[in-house]
């Protein structure tokens with residue numbers, strides 16, 4: 001979505017977190033050596049954007065922690081945003097907040113009460129050029145029999161709606177936990193082939209489904 005190649009050097013680097021790196025690495029095509037610095041950034045030229053400024057980007061779970069920051073980054077870089085929320089009434093603060101910062105007409109919300117329902121995003125994707133899928137029941141559901149199908153179906157629905165709508169760019173947020181849980185006092189290497197098989201095994205272990213570690217494994 002942002003500029004590519006050498007111009008990436010011009011991006012303003014303000015701060016970074018693993019999470020936001022996860023979000024934005026899918027939007028960028030830049031040398032790997034710059035990636036740790038390219039998180040909160042400003043588009044310095046409007047040439048070569050995969051999605052032009054002024055286009056609308058869909059952000060699922062827009063009231064969430066990561067998503068609300070993603071919405072802000074999109075708005076400050078000249079994009080329009082459509083956010084999905086589970087409850088329009090309780091998320092109305094988002095509109096008030098962003099309208100106070102960026103003016104009226106740049107952000108709107110639509111209700112998607114259950115992303116796992118078939119065709120959940122079919123309406124929401126109409127007229128958008130990019131889709132950033134962040135909605136997920138983070139630490140909300142401890143039973144893997146509910147959590148895993150919800151996330152898998154929600155993600156499939158998001159991708160299928162994006163394909164049907166001919167969307168140019170799709171970003172799916174994940175977690176460092178997908179690669180590995182922290183291992184205290186142990187130095188180890190992770191690469192693109194590292195997957196947290198231990199967490200998968202622990203998540204699907206027999207009940208009871210309680211405790212913080214179990215919640216983390218299911219997440």
Ligand SMILES: NC(=O)c1ccc[n+]([C@@H]2O[C@H](COP(=O)([O-])OP(=O)(O)OC[C@H]3O[C@@H](n4cnc5c(N)ncnc54)[C@H](OP(=O)(O)O)[C@@H]3O)[C@@H](O)[C@H]2O)c1
Pocket residue numbers: 018019022060061062063064065066067085086087112113114115116134135136137138150154173174175176
């Ligand atoms: N927070 C972090 O430090 C962190 C770190 C690494 C990666 N991430 C990733 O970033 C993404 C977002 O995390 P977050 O911490 O921002 O989560 P969050 O604040 O809990 O937000 C999750 C969003 O998903 C929505 N949601 C939950 N279940 C849903 C369902 N069944 N159907 C539709 N929407 C649903 C929530 O709606 P309600 O508000 O109505 O519940 C909320 O809008 C996740 O992919 C997570 O793995 C986060």
